[in-house]
Amino acid sequence: MVLLAPAAWPEAEPLALHLFYSPSCPHCHPIRDLVSRLDTDHSDLTVHQYNLTDPDNVELMVDYYVSYDVPEEQWGGTMAAFVGDRWWAEPEEILDEIEPAVLDLLGNRSPTTSAVHGGGESTLVAMFERFGVATVAVAGLVDGINPCALAALVFLISFLSFSGRGPRQILATGLLFAAGVFLAYLGVGFGLFRGLQALSGFTTVSKLLYPVMAAGTAVLTGLSFRDFLRARAGDAGDMSLRLPKRLLRLSHGTVRKLLGGPGFLGLA
Secondary structure, three states: OOOOOOOOOOOOOOEEEEEEEOOOOOOHHHHHHHHHHHHHHOOOEEEEEEEOOOHHHHHHHHHHHHHOOOOHHHOOOOOEEEEOOEEEOOHHHHHHHHHHHHHHHHHHOOOOOOOOOOOHHHHHHHHHHOOOHHHHHHHHHHHOOOHHHHHHHHHHHHHHHHOOOOHHHHHHHHHHHHHHHHHHHHHHHHHHHHHHHHOOOHHHHHHHHHHHHHHHHHHHHHHHHHHHHHHHOOOHHHOOOOOOHHHHHHHHHHHHHHHOOHHHHHHO
16 A cells, blocks of 8 residues: 655745835834734744845836836835835825734735846936926925025125125125035934934934924914014013023124124125
């Protein structure tokens, strides 16, 4: 008698879930928690998470966009997810639909996965080449409108004009002021913010960042409105949002010294 061993069925490969996220995105945190829970609960699921602060991961996300035939108008968000033959580009849809989709694909045991092709870098370059110089310049000008900086610049120019400075000197000071503002924002964008993102606890901090900023903005809005009412009533000396008297005297003294000599460009 010949005994036949039962046929060994090939073990199905784990289902791969690819999640692209930004650590500063408040909508990403609950989705990442959900995906981590799915990864823990299902041994036949493999989760890959990609931080979009890494340029290589941005190119990889474009590879997935192209491979999954995602419409181009849905590119560019702070989050995207791909699993099996399905994709999502909106955080709300990911949060609502990804768990049922994963369970469905795991139940079928034969998930279809789209092959991911390269070429993300060339696709990004081609996209940016569509923007002309005029488009970039106009977008930069619109984005660069800063009422606080404009108010400071108007005050600076008025002060220099009142002190008898010539047009060339005023122009030089204004250009230095604009350059200083540009470098300050550039430093914040490429230095401070990327440094914060590199911290291991940035994801946790960013969960609190938005509500704290919202609360702070609400408080400052209320104080600004109260100061407006006080100034309108002629009680400007009792305003809340102003420099302490010591710093105010120091700033006035510094301005007078700079205006009195060749160092007036330091006002910028």
